[in-house]
Amino acid sequence: MTEILRPLGNISRALDSIANHEFQRVQLTKGQYLYLARVAEHPGIILERLAELLRVDRTTAARAVQKLTTAGVLEKRPDDTNRKIKRLFVTAQGEQVYPLVKRENDYSNNRALQGFTPAEAAQLASYLERVDANVVQDWVAVKQGQTRTY
CATH class of the missing domain: 1.20.5 (Single alpha-helices involved in coiled-coils or other helix-helix interfaces)
Structure with a gap:
């Protein structure tokens, strides 16, 4: 059988390690850049959908979103029709950081290809x-x- 998971894992860990190092200067800790990027790409996304996109459980996503909300990078807003639903948006501070995240992603993607x-x-x-x-x-x-x- 052809082994694909080990190389994929190696690639993923290497790029995640690089990104985590790069984003320390903007106070994003381990993996937080992923949440910022997905919310920036999908303004108004709900937590459940964000967790699905990132392939993490809801609790993990909620914890990361809470930290990013406390840090002022993301904000929760109630849905217009159902106030129980909270939608996620990037704040002005997050909008300043997102171009760096996007630039790093584009560079890594180009490097990989x-x-x-x-x-x-x-x-x-x-x-x-x-x-x-x-x-x-x-x-x-x-x-x-x-x-x-x-």
């Missing part, structure tokens, strides 16, 4: 989307309390 033709890069992206779609099925099942059968 160095030497690939545009067609190869598109094909790789397509393959990775398929891998993600396969894996997310188990992620959802496990989050719902199911156990995988090996």
Whole structure:
């Protein structure tokens, strides 16, 4: 069987480590840049959807959002029709930091695809989307309390 998870894990850990180092200067701690980026890309997103996008449980997402809210990077606003629903937005402070996050992401993406033709890069992206779609099925099942059968 072709091993893909180890290289994917290595790539993910390396880029996460680099990003965490880069964002220390703007007071973003481990992984917080991911939350800032997704909220900036999806203004008004709700916590449950944010957790799904990042493939983390709701408690982990809530804890990270609370820290970013306290730090003044994100804010929660009540939904216009259902006041129980809180929507997430980037604050003015977060808007100042987001371009750095975006720039780092673009640089890392370009670096990772160095030497690939545009067609190869598109094909790789397509393959990775398929891998993600396969894996997310188990992620959802496990989050719902199911156990995988090996």
